Structure formats: C-alpha cells, structure tokens
Amino acid sequence: MDPQRFRSEGHALIDWLADEWAARRQRRVCPDIAPGDLTRELPSEFPESPQPGPAIDLAEWLSRGTTWWDHPGFHAWFPANTHPASVLADLVAAGLGGQAMTWHSAPASTELEAHVLNAFRVAIGLSDAWTGIATDTASTGTLTALLLARSRARGRVLASEEAHSSVAKGARLADLPFDLVPADADGAMNVEALGRIAAVGPVSAIVSTIGTTTTTAIDPVAAIVASQPDAWHHVDAALAGNAMLLPECRTLWDGVEGADSIVVNPHKWLGVGFDLSVLFVRDVEAMRAIMATDPSYLRTPFDALVTPRKDLGIPLGRRNRALKLWAVARVEGLAGLRARLRADLHRATRVADHFRARPDWRVLAPARLQTVVARWQPAHLSDAAADRANLAIVAALNRTGRHLLTQVSWRGRPIVRISVGALDTTDDDISVLLDALDDTVAEVSTLR
Numbered sequence: 001m002d003p004q005r006f007r008s009e010g011h012a013l014i015d016w017l018a019d020e021w022a023a024r025r026q027r028r029v030c031p032d033i034a035p036g037d038l039t040r041e042l043p044s045e046f047p048e049s050p051q052p053g054p055a056i057d058l059a060e061w062l063s064r065g066t067t068w069w070d071h072p073g074f075h076a077w078f079p080a081n082t083h084p085a086s087v088l089a090d091l092v093a094a095g096l097g098g099q100a101m102t103w104h105s106a107p108a109s110t111e112l113e114a115h116v117l118n119a120f121r122v123a124i125g126l127s128d129a130w131t132g133i134a135t136d137t138a139s140t141g142t143l144t145a146l147l148l149a150r151s152r153a154r155g156r157v158l159a160s161e162e163a164h165s166s167v168a169k170g171a172r173l174a175d176l177p178f179d180l181v182p183a184d185a186d187g188a189m190n191v192e193a194l195g196r197i198a199a200v201g202p203v204s205a206i207v208s209t210i211g212t213t214t215t216t217a218i219d220p221v222a223a224i225v226a227s228q229p230d231a232w233h234h235v236d237a238a239l240a241g242n243a244m245l246l247p248e249c250r251t252l253w254d255g256v257e258g259a260d261s262i263v264v265n266p267h268k269w270l271g272v273g274f275d276l277s278v279l280f281v282r283d284v285e286a287m288r289a290i291m292a293t294d295p296s297y298l299r300t301p302f303d304a305l306v307t308p309r310k311d312l313g314i315p316l317g318r319r320n321r322a323l324k325l326w327a328v329a330r331v332e333g334l335a336g337l338r339a340r341l342r343a344d345l346h347r348a349t350r351v352a353d354h355f356r357a358r359p360d361w362r363v364l365a366p367a368r369l370q371t372v373v374a375r376w377q378p379a380h381l382s383d384a385a386a387d388r389a390n391l392a393i394v395a396a397l398n399r400t401g402r403h404l405l406t407q408v409s410w411r412g413r414p415i416v417r418i419s420v421g422a423l424d425t426t427d428d429d430i431s432v433l434l435d436a437l438d439d440t441v442a443e444v445s446t447l448r
C-alpha cells in the first residue's frame with residue numbers, strides 16, 4: 001500500500017466511522033442475526049492475487065455485525081465505551097508500531113505508560129506507594145496478582161461468592177485452590193465467614209471486589225485486610241476504580257491502601273477504548289522477581305536506568321495503551337470525566353427511584369454505582385411465575401432493538417439489571433427506557 005493510498009483510504013475511513021457514530025442512535029443496539037449469518041457472506045479462502053478496492057472492504061459488513069456498546073440503549077454488562085479521542089490514539093499507536101519490551105525498544109511508549117499511569121493513580125486518589133502497569137484486561141491483572149501472591153505463600157485463594165469469574169479462573173491458572181466466601185444480603189463479602197474459612201488452612205490471597213458484576217456490591221476492604229493481615233490482598237475494582245475520580249466515591253474503597261494489588265479498567269466506563277486495564281502493585285521488586293528475564297537479545301545499556309516493562313508482567317512486548325488514556329483525559333479534562341460519571345450515577349439513581357416508586361418492583365441492592373438491579377414480583381405471583389415474568393421483561397426489551405440488557409440471576413432467580421454508562425445515553429434516553437419498562441410490564445401482566 002503506497003502512502004497516497006493509505007492517506008486517501010484512511011481519510012475515507014475516518015469519515016465513515018464518524019458517520020457510523022452519528023447514525024448508531026437509529027440502529028438496533030444488537031443486530032438481529034443468527035450465528036453464522038455473517039460468515040456465510042465471506043469468501044472461504046484468502047485471495048490468491050491482490051484485490052481491487054479498499055483494504056478494509058468489510059466496513060459495512062462489520063457495522064451490520066456490531067453490538068453498539070455506546071448506543072443510547074446499551075444497558076448490558078458494564079459499559080466499555082470508546083471516546084473518539086481514544087480511537088485516534090489507537091490509530092497513532094498502531095501506526096507508530098513498536099513494542100515496549102524495554103526502554104530501548106520503545107522509548108516514548110515506555111515513558112508514557114509510566115507517566116500516564118502515575119497521573120491516573122493520582123487522579124483516583126491512590127498514594128505514591130503504588131506503581132501502575134498496563135495490561136489488556138482485569139483477568140490478566142488478577143492472574144498476575146495471584147502469581148505474585150503464590151510467590152509469597154502457597155495456599156488457597158478466597159473471594160466472595162459474588163466475585164467475578166476471572167478470580168476463580170486466575171486461581172485455577174495459578175494452580176491455587178479456590179474457596180468461596182458467602183456474601184451478605186447486598187452481595188458484599190461476609191467478613192465473619194471469611195474468618196471461619198480462612199482458619200481452615202493456609203491462605204495465599206484474598207480477593208475483594210469493589211463493584212461486583214451483578215449488583216456492584218462493595219466488599220469491606222478495610223475489615224477484610226484487618227481480618228487476615230498475612231494474606232496477599234488483591235482488590236478487583238475493574239469498573240468501580242474509575243468512580244474514584246470522584247472524591248465522594250472514595251469511601252467505597254476505604255482500606256485499599258492496605259492491599260497489595262489493585263486492578264482498575266479504564267476500558268470500563270471511562271471512555272478509554274478496549275483494551276486498557278491497570279494493575280497497581282506496591283512491591284515492584286516482587287513483580288520483577290517472578291517476571292524478569294534476561295536473554296542477551298533483550299539486554300540494553302539502559303536497563304539499569306529504566307525498568308524494562310517486560311519485567312513487570314507476563315507479556316514481553318506491549319503496545320502503547322497509555323496514549324488513549326492520555327488523549328481522553330486531555331480532551332475531557334478530569335472535570336469533564338467527573339461530570340460524565342456523575343451524570344451516569346444520577347441516571348442510575350433515577351432508574352432505582354423509578355423501581356422504588358412501583359410497589360411490584362423490589363430493588364435488590366443499593367445502587368451505589370451506575371448499575372441497578374430489581375425484580376418484578378407482584379404479591380399474587382408465585383416465585384416461579386415471577387421468574388418467567390422477569391425473563392420475559394428483559395427478552396421483550398431486547399427484542400425491540402432499542403435496548404440491550406444482560407439477563408442475569410441473583411440468588412438463583414432471574415432479575416432485571418440495568419447498567420448505565422454508554423457514551424450516547426442521555427437523560428431523555430433513560431426516560432425512554434423507563435417508559436418502555438412500564439409498557440413491557442403492562443404487556444407481561446396481561447400474559448399471566
């Protein structure tokens with residue numbers, strides 16, 4: 001591809017993308033297609049000879065097969081939104097290429113990662129005892145933390161029954177036994193139960209979650225750390241860590257300074273496009289002790305001056321993920337980011353108030369962050385009939401194509417879970433959602 005072709009196709013793609021973003025509000029959140037429909041449209045083999053037309057001939061095809069995470073009606077999982085500045089940053093990072101194995105292999109991105117993650121640390125109110133390391137996902141960060149814990153002491157990994165599945169997976173991959181700790185009614189780890197379970201045998205690590213995936217419950221980190229002072233404490237704040245940009249949210253992770261590692265995903269909710277997760281560790285030397293490698297082909301004269309990023313995690317090379325956090329923070333400013341997060345928190349409060357104002361709805365957990373969980377349970381319905389109704393409500397909303405909710409269960413029963421935080425969602429869109437909820441409940445009621 002000659003430079004002129006790159007220029008003209010690149011400019012056209014940027015225009016196309018901007019148009020797609022402008023149009024996504026009118027689209028279905030999630031395409032109405034079946035698995036395999038898309039693949040059937042593709043030639044089965046690579047072309048033998050160079051093809052005419054643009055390099056990205058699949059743009060329209062991809063768009064038809066996209067679930068729009070920044071659609072105004074996206075309320076599934078947790079937000080993983082992508083600010084346009086983040087897209088530009090990824091383009092530049094990819095265009096300049098390079099891999100930050102060592103300072104020498106990528107000076108700017110090595111320095112930027114350390115610099116930007118330090119600024120992020122300050123922005124979310126962590127002390128200077130922490131060093132941030134960019135990874136792809138919280139799953140990788142948690143696995144890395146468990147490997148660190150294992151290097152200190154072998155034993156079980158303990159986490160609440162509401163912890164994300166990545167914790168059990170991390171323990172499995174680290175070859176550590178995993179025990180679940182019961183959660184209280186609102187989904188937070190029960191510290192007394194933790195004490196009983198910890199007493200049964202050696203503990204390698206305890207993982208607390210700030211903002212569990214189903215209900216955004218908050219484990220009491222300070223009490224957990226105090227209860228088991230000898231264990232490695234990892235805090236999974238994948239989503240909620242971003243809320244710590246708001247000083248009023250910081251009480252949610254009281255005690256976090258007593259932990260050994262924390263994972264926060266700027267790719268959740270902050271607008272930094274997937275993927276950028278940050279693993280904060282206190283003991284960089286412990287990380288180097290298990291991650292450092294020293295073959296002659298990676299040695300450089302600068303290694304004593306700048307810690308090679310390859311020694312701070314599992315991968316050798318790493319792409320420049322920090323640039324997109326820098327770009328988003330620059331364009332929005334911390335004030336802009338805080339305003340957006342606060343607006344989402346306010347919208348979630350509106351959703352919770354909507355449920356509370358209707359006697360047949362039960363809000364199941366405090367809406368401390370941007371997610372609300374509720375169950376429609378009129379007094380005259382059996383639990384089983386209410387189960388079917390809650391499934392039907394979510395299915396009906398999703399069928400419209402204007403909304404997308406994740407079908408989840410809480411304590412074994414289907415519920416309605418609404419996560420707020422897509423970039424395009426406005427207050428008016430929340431009104432549309434709440435009206436749609438009322439209409440759907442009215443329809444479901446007539447079915448019984």
Ligand SMILES: Cc1ncc(COP(=O)(O)O)c(C=O)c1O
Binds near residue numbers: 138
């Ligand atoms: C609390 C929590 N931890 C970890 C994860 C895993 O995130 P990732 O996709 O970055 O591995 C999630 C994903 O939603 C999550 O909700």
